Amino acid sequence: DGGITQSPKYLFRKEGQNVTLSCEQNLNHDAMYWYRQDPGQGLRLIYYSQIVNDFQKGDIAEGYSVSREKKESFPLTVTSAQKNPTAFYLCASRRDSANTGELFFGEGSRLTVL
Amino acid sequence: QKEVEQNSGPLSVPEGAIASLNCTYSDRGSQSFFWYRQYSGKSPELIMSIYSNGDKEDGRFTAQLNKASQYVSLLIRDSQPSDSANYLCAGPSNSGYALNFGKGTSLLVTP
Numbered sequence: 358d359g360g361i362t363q364s365p366k367y368l369f370r371k372e373g374q375n376v377t378l379s380c381e382q383n384l385n386h387d388a389m390y391w392y393r394q395d396p397g398q399g400l401r402l403i404y405y406s407q408i409v410n411d412f413q414k415g416d417i418a419e420g421y422s423v424s425r426e427k428k429e430s431f432p433l434t435v436t437s438a439q440k441n442p443t444a445f446y447l448c449a450s451r452r453d454s455a456n457t458g459e460l461f462f463g464e465g466s467r468l469t470v471l
Numbered sequence: 472q473k474e475v476e477q478n479s480g481p482l483s484v485p486e487g488a489i490a491s492l493n494c495t496y497s498d499r500g501s502q503s504f505f506w507y508r509q510y511s512g513k514s515p516e517l518i519m520s521i522y523s524n525g526d527k528e529d530g531r532f533t534a535q536l537n538k539a540s541q542y543v544s545l546l547i548r549d550s551q552p553s554d555s556a557n558y559l560c561a562g563p564s565n566s567g568y569a570l571n572f573g574k575g576t577s578l579l580v581t582p
């Protein structure tokens with residue numbers, strides 16, 4: 358089955374700790390994305406990557422970092438610099454970098470900072 | 472700044488009625504729009520995509536795009552309680568490489 362796998366589904370972190378969220382896709386999609394969702398809010402773009410070894414900041418990149426060393430993988434690190442990291446994090450991919458077509462989403466990772 | 476706006480609701484309709492969800496967008500040049508359904512605690516799933524002016528039908532769902540008035544709508548016919556969810560409208564981002572999402576409209580279908 359093709360799809361996007363995010364892990365962990367639930368994560369608790371103490372303040373001041375970095376945490377890395379995993380996102381793996383076997384859809385052979387070129388583009389990958391990270392969004393954040395807060396209660397009552399839409400999705401806000403953190404980072405995106407159109408091709409391997411390249412990524413761009415989205416609207417709320419401060420306090421986050423990413424890498425794209427492999428086509429199928431796009432991990433997100435939430436650093437201690439992120440002031441309010443408790444949120445639902447969604448990874449997505451898109452078939453082509455021509456920027457048409459829908460995004461496919463993973464099941465999400467829910468991060469809670471204690 | 473490309474923006475997508477939705478009424479947050481909640482929109483309440485009785486079972487069997489037509490639910491009408493609306494979305495407006497700021498960039499006149501935007502070409503493609505998407506409707507996603509999101510159940511509480513779950514990730515969004517695509518319901519409809521629309522790329523040209525007019526209507527597009529898929530089963531109980533109809534998406535409408537009006538470029539002159541810069542709005543997109545989603546009609547759900549014969550609404551079912553299982554349609555109760557948050558519906559997100561999405562259009563092209565500022566860069567064009569991602570999607571901008573509205574805050575979503577909460578739909579409640581009452582038996």
